[in-house]
Amino acid sequence: xxxxxxxxxxxxxxxxxxxxxxxxxxxxxxxxxxxxxxxxxxxxxxxxxxxxxxxxxxxxxxxxxxxxxxxxxxxxxxxxxxxxxxxxxxxxxxxxxxxxxxxxxxxxxxxxxxxxxxxxxxxxxxxxxxxxxxxxxxxxxxxxxxxxxxxxxxxxxxxxxxxxxxxxxxxxxxxxxxxxxxxxxxxxxxxxxxxxxxxxxxxxxxxxxxxxxxxxxxxxxxxxxxxxxxxxxxxxxxxx
Numbered sequence: 001x002x003x004x005x006x007x008x009x010x011x012x013x014x015x016x017x018x019x020x021x022x023x024x025x026x027x028x029x030x031x032x033x034x035x036x037x038x039x040x041x042x043x044x045x046x047x048x049x050x051x052x053x054x055x056x057x058x059x060x061x062x063x064x065x066x067x068x069x070x071x072x073x074x075x076x077x078x079x080x081x082x083x084x085x086x087x088x089x090x091x092x093x094x095x096x097x098x099x100x101x102x103x104x105x106x107x108x109x110x111x112x113x114x115x116x117x118x119x120x121x122x123x124x125x126x127x128x129x130x131x132x133x134x135x136x137x138x139x140x141x142x143x144x145x146x147x148x149x150x151x152x153x154x155x156x157x158x159x160x161x162x163x164x165x166x167x168x169x170x171x172x173x174x175x176x177x178x179x180x181x182x183x184x185x186x187x188x189x190x191x192x193x194x195x196x197x198x199x200x201x202x203x204x205x206x207x208x209x210x211x212x213x214x215x216x217x218x219x220x221x222x223x224x225x226x227x228x229x230x231x232x233x234x235x236x237x238x239x240x
Contacts, residue, residue, distance in 0.1 A: 001023065001024050002021065002022070002023055002057070003024050004019055004020070004049075005020045005021075006018075006019060007020045009100060009104035014069050016065075016070055016097075016100065017071075018064055019044070019049075019052070019063070020105075020108065021052035021053060021055070021062045021063075023059070027061075030112075031109065031110060032059060032060055032110060032111060033059070033111070033117065033139075033240045034062075034110075034112065034115065034116045035063070035116075035119060036101050036102055036119070036120075037051055037052050037118075037124070038118065038119070038123075038124030038125070038128050039065065039066075039121070039124050040122040040124055040204075041077075041083070041084040042077070043066075043068050043072065043080060043083065044064060044073065045073070047208065047209045049064070050208065051206070052064050060117075060236070061111040063104065063105040063108075063111075065098070065101035066101070067087060067094075067097055067098070068083050084123045087127070088123070088126065091152050092152070095131060097127075098128070098134075099134070102116065115240050116138055116139060117141065117142075117240075118132065118136075118140075118142070119141070119142040120142075120143055121145065121206060122144070122146060122174075123146075123147070124144075125143030125145060128141050128146065129143050129147075129148070132154075132163055133153070133154040133159060135160060136160065137160055139161045139162070140162045140163070140164065140236050140238075141162070141163050142165075142166065142232045143163075143165050144205075145166070145167055145203050145205065145206075146165070146174065147174050147178075148174060148179065148181070149182070154185065154189045157190075161239060162191075162192040162194075162235070162239055163191055163192070164195075164196070164232060165195045165196070166228040166231065166232070167196070167197050168200075168203060168221075169201065169202075170202035170217040171202045172215070173218065174203065182195075183195065194235070196228070198224045200221060200223070201219075201221045202218055202221075203217055204219065204220060205219070205221040206220075208220050208222075
């Protein structure tokens with residue numbers, strides 16, 4: 001049975017509220033590999049649960065992280081943009097806030113602290129990549145249509161695990177021009193990474209609540225979502 005547990009944690013003086021999702025039947029054999037799940041710009045919410053449930057069914061303990069703070073839940077895209085901009089404009093703060101989630105998951109008895117992963121979507125994809133760049137002990141990191149640019153590029157030895165980027169060709173929020181720059185950064189730092197592009201998808205392809213927006217190249221694509229999740233699960237299992 002899939003179980004959902006509210007997990008309060010903190011980043012300094014900021015209270016945070018995550019949700020731990022796992023399959024009870026699988027915990028009887030010991031701690032599970034853990035995955036941090038970083039939300040899109042709209043913040044923590046029910047739209048993220050299918051991702052955590054997918055991971056739980058495949059044997060992971062998934063922590064839906066809270067990047068904004070307990071009770072900070074944007075109601076409109078405008079509010080969400082203002083919140084996400086705080087962290088996108090201060091990548092050190094973003095990394096520290098993400099690390100608080102990693103520490104919360106690693107310190108929970110359900111997760112094996114030696115088998116930790118991260119996955120994020122859009123803003124959350126950016127967050128997952130920044131956490132990996134910071135030297136966090138992650139076996140593998142996956143970014144679904146995440147922002148790829150960074151003011152703090154990694155150097156050799158910074159990234160401890162592998163990185164997977166899943167991106168829609170028609171994405172105008174994170175244009176394809178960011179990919180060569182990202183690849184150059186990864187190669188320069190000697191990172192084991194992989195980029196998969198999807199010709200029939202744009203931004204937000206894994207978000208079932210995503211309204212179509214031709215101006216930003218955003219729409220939900222169930223087929224691409226299935227393919228991207230299959231690639232992610234295989235990638236994580238290779239590293240576990």
